Amino acid sequence: MPQEEGRKDSVTILVPCYNEEEVLPALFARLDLLIASELDEGRESSVSYTLLFVDDGSKDGTQELIREFAQGREDVSYVFLSRNFGKEKAMFAGIEATHTDGLVIIDADLQDPPELIPEMIALWRQGYDDVYARRRSRKGESWLKKTTSRMYYSLLQKITSVPIQRDTGDFRLLDRKCVEALRELRESERNSKALFSWIGFRKIEFLYDRDARAAGKTKWNYCKLMQLALDGVTSFTVAPLRAVTYCGAVVSVGAIVYALYIFLRTLIFGADIPGYASLLVVMLVLGGIELLGLGVIGEYLGRIFVQVKGRPNYLVQEEHHVMRTKDHR
Numbered sequence: 001m002p003q004e005e006g007r008k009d010s011v012t013i014l015v016p017c018y019n020e021e022e023v024l025p026a027l028f029a030r031l032d033l034l035i036a037s038e039l040d041e042g043r044e045s046s047v048s049y050t051l052l053f054v055d056d057g058s059k060d061g062t063q064e065l066i067r068e069f070a071q072g073r074e075d076v077s078y079v080f081l082s083r084n085f086g087k088e089k090a091m092f093a094g095i096e097a098t099h100t101d102g103l104v105i106i107d108a109d110l111q112d113p114p115e116l117i118p119e120m121i122a123l124w125r126q127g128y129d130d131v132y133a134r135r136r137s138r139k140g141e142s143w144l145k146k147t148t149s150r151m152y153y154s155l156l157q158k159i160t161s162v163p164i165q166r167d168t169g170d171f172r173l174l175d176r177k178c179v180e181a182l183r184e185l186r187e188s189e190r191n192s193k194a195l196f197s198w199i200g201f202r203k204i205e206f207l208y209d210r211d212a213r214a215a216g217k218t219k220w221n222y223c224k225l226m227q228l229a230l231d232g233v234t235s236f237t238v239a240p241l242r243a244v245t246y247c248g249a250v251v252s253v254g255a256i257v258y259a260l261y262i263f264l265r266t267l268i269f270g271a272d273i274p275g276y277a278s279l280l281v282v283m284l285v286l287g288g289i290e291l292l293g294l295g296v297i298g299e300y301l302g303r304i305f306v307q308v309k310g311r312p313n314y315l316v317q318e319e320h321h322v323m324r325t326k327d328h329r
């Protein structure tokens with residue numbers, strides 16, 4: 001078991017929110033219960049919680065609800081982004097805005113039960129830096145979604161060298177070390193799963209039952225998930241580029257062998273006309289492989305393009321931060 005180190009007294013609970021007005025009241029209540037239970041116990045080892053809501057450009061009443069909730073409280077901060085930047089950027093905005101010893105990332109829709117946070121803190125205090133929650137079950141998700149996700153991750157694991165945590169989302173507790181490391185990774189096309197894996201540190205998994213969404217609708221559809229999947233591959237590994245190279249090599253060798261065969265056949269048996277069908281097939285196959293290769297290169301080139309523009313990851317419309325003496329050392 002790892003050795004204990006560093007201070008572990010303050011924790012920020014980061015909640016990215018996008019159009020979550022339906023679920024926010026329930027979330028506020030559950031988070032307040034959590035904070036209250038910590039105060040009740042009044043133990044020497046208790047933690048002080050700060051709630052940090054990052055609104056990702058919601059178009060419903062989310063911002064008003066958060067503003068109202070934060071009113072007069074000294075443990076609620078918020079950051080409102082200037083538009084919808086996506087959950088990844090919203091989380092990054094939160095990561096950049098925390099100063100506590102630990103950071104818990106949790107979804108607004110109560111799919112990740114806040115009541116588990118004390119258990120995560122206990123593991124963190126045993127010396128782990130990244131306590132990530134692994135889903136034992138996934139309620140309210142279709143069979144198709146579960147199967148495709150399983151296939152995708154086993155494929156991804158095969159082509160990458162970084163160990164990938166299965167069945168984990170962003171629900172986790174990160175030590176200050178990890179938060180600082182994540183802040184250093186300034187890539188603009190962020191894929192948290194890849195980043196959490198990449199930074200390493202002492203990780204421990206923690207099984208939980210993922211609940212169904214408490215209210216409201218999921219922001220994902222298959223098109224977005226497909227994009228996320230592609231993004232996952234391109235941010236974890238350059239293996240597809242290599243695959244295209246191998247593919248090209250195999251096809252070229254095949255073509256040389258075939259050319260030699262045709263050459264010798266013509267020398268020995270003379271020229272003959274037939275061969276349109278085989279010619280067409282070969283052309284189509286090669287054309288397909290070429291286009292695929294171009295697509296793969298384009299995919300990486302696009303990422304480079306986005307990165308070299310060097311734009312900020314997100315823009316802030318409005319923010320409010322609590323300054324607690326305990327958190328700022």
Ligand code: UDP
Nearest residue numbers: 016017018056086087090107108109218219
């Ligand atoms: N979210 C966000 N920006 C977006 C989409 C989602 O901040 O563009 C937040 C959302 O409010 C929620 C979390 O990310 O807190 C997870 O979203 P959702 O529940 O829709 O995803 P799922 O649980 O279905 O994967």
Ligand code: MG
Nearest residue numbers: 107109111213
């Ligand atoms: Mg959800």
